[in-house]
Amino acid sequence: MEVKAMKIKDLDANQLDRAASMLKAIAHPMRIAILSHLEDGRKLTVTQIHNLLNIEQSTTSHHLGILKDKGVLASQREGKNTFYFLKHDSLRNIVDCVSRCSVD
Template sequence: MSSLKVRVDQKKLERAAYVLKCVAHPVRISIIDLLEQRERLTVSQIQEVLQIEQSLLSHHLTNMRDKGLVDTQRQGKNVHYFLTDTSITNIIDVINGSQVL
C-alpha cells in the first residue's frame, strides 16, 4: 500500500470541492447545461426554459456569480450570463454517462 497516494494537488482538490458545492443543485446544473449550449443567455431566456420563478432563478445566478462560475455582460437593456470556465460543463457529460468519474 506504500505506493498508494493522492494523485491530485491539494489546491486543485480544494477548488473542485468549492465548485462542486456551488453546483450541487439541479437548477444550477441546468443553468450550466443551458450556458454550454448557447454561451450567453439572459435571465428571461433561462427562465423560459427552466420554468421557475424569476426570483428563484436570480438567487441561483447570484450565488453562481458570487462563486465565480458565471459572469455577466450588459448589452443595452439586457444582461447576458456566461460561464467563466467552460471546463465545468464536463459535469454534464459525467451526469449523462459520457465520461467516467
C-alpha cells in the same frame, strides 16, 4: 497547444477549497439545469433562463447569483440585458459527466 490535465494531488489547499466551493454551488438540480442551457458557449439572460426552465424569475436570479459568486458563471452587460455564461469552458465537462453518470 495541448493543455496537460491537472490531477487532484497537484492542487494546493486554496485550489481545493475553490473547487469544492464550485462543486457545492453546482450540486443543485436547478443549477445543473441552468448549466446545461449554457453549454457550448451559449449566453442567456435571466428572462431567457427562467422561460426555459419555467421557474420564477426571482428564483432564477437567486441561482444565477450563487453560481456567479462561486466562480462558475460570469456575466456581461449589453444594453439593458445581462448575459450569463460559463466562466470556464472546461465546466462543460462537469455537465457532460453528470449527464452521463446519471443514466441508469
